[in-house]
Amino acid sequence: MSLTDKAIDQIRALIRSGALPPGSKLPPEPDLAAQLGLSRNLAREAVKALAVARVLEVRRGDGTYVTSLQPSLLLEGLGGAVDLLQSDSAALLDLMEVRRLLEPVATALAATRISDEGLAEVKLHLDAMREARDDVERLNAHDAAFHRAVVAATGNESLVTLLEGISGRTLRARVWRGLVDSRAAGRTLAEHEAIFTALAGRDASLSQAAALLHVNSTEQWLRDHLNSM
Numbered sequence: 001m002s003l004t005d006k007a008i009d010q011i012r013a014l015i016r017s018g019a020l021p022p023g024s025k026l027p028p029e030p031d032l033a034a035q036l037g038l039s040r041n042l043a044r045e046a047v048k049a050l051a052v053a054r055v056l057e058v059r060r061g062d063g064t065y066v067t068s069l070q071p072s073l074l075l076e077g078l079g080g081a082v083d084l085l086q087s088d089s090a091a092l093l094d095l096m097e098v099r100r101l102l103e104p105v106a107t108a109l110a111a112t113r114i115s116d117e118g119l120a121e122v123k124l125h126l127d128a129m130r131e132a133r134d135d136v137e138r139l140n141a142h143d144a145a146f147h148r149a150v151v152a153a154t155g156n157e158s159l160v161t162l163l164e165g166i167s168g169r170t171l172r173a174r175v176w177r178g179l180v181d182s183r184a185a186g187r188t189l190a191e192h193e194a195i196f197t198a199l200a201g202r203d204a205s206l207s208q209a210a211a212l213l214h215v216n217s218t219e220q221w222l223r224d225h226l227n228s229m
Contacts, residue, residue, distance in 0.1 A: 007046035010036045015055065015066055026056070026064040053077070071158040078165025085168075089226045096219040099166050103215050106151045106159055108208035111199050114153035119200060121149045126196050129189055139176045139185070146192060150199065150211075175218060178225055191217060 011032075014020045026032055026047070033043040047064055050056040054073045057065050067073055085091040114122075125146040132138035144167065151160045179185045191214040198206035 075161040082168035104212040107211035110153035111207035
């Protein structure tokens, strides 16, 4: 472990212990360095790294603060990491497998918790996907919003952020572009309609099955596409 990593761990330990709770202000850099037994340079590097990880927020002219530490903030970088894996076929298929394990169960849970307002939001994005037809950008945007609205109905913010990150915007666009080119977008829209219908019926088992069929279909398309490259 490098000295910078050790410094990062020391600051994390202060946060975990409650000495630096969410929203609290860190001591000035010289005081923080002295408190942790670090050089000012090491303290500065550790703060920079934790700011990139959204654990700390550096406010110019005001100081450094611990963020809210909400899952949506801390897991924010996952989508960016997924986008960097576009050339790694094995990693992409691993991520699809994780999505297959999580999303159908999340959709089943959503069916038991979704409100009328939440269902209306899902339908809004489904309708927008129908109207988008062959517009990959619009299909991609409303597809992501459709799935986010479904998982958001669970009330589990960590699950929302995790699944959104795993899906990755670039990967979604890649899949939609391929589906449009192969004229398979209509089938995929039908799969979304089946998910919505099951959610509207508040049927957890049917919702899980519809979501599993959709993710399996997407995964199979991706496998075929990667094998043909």
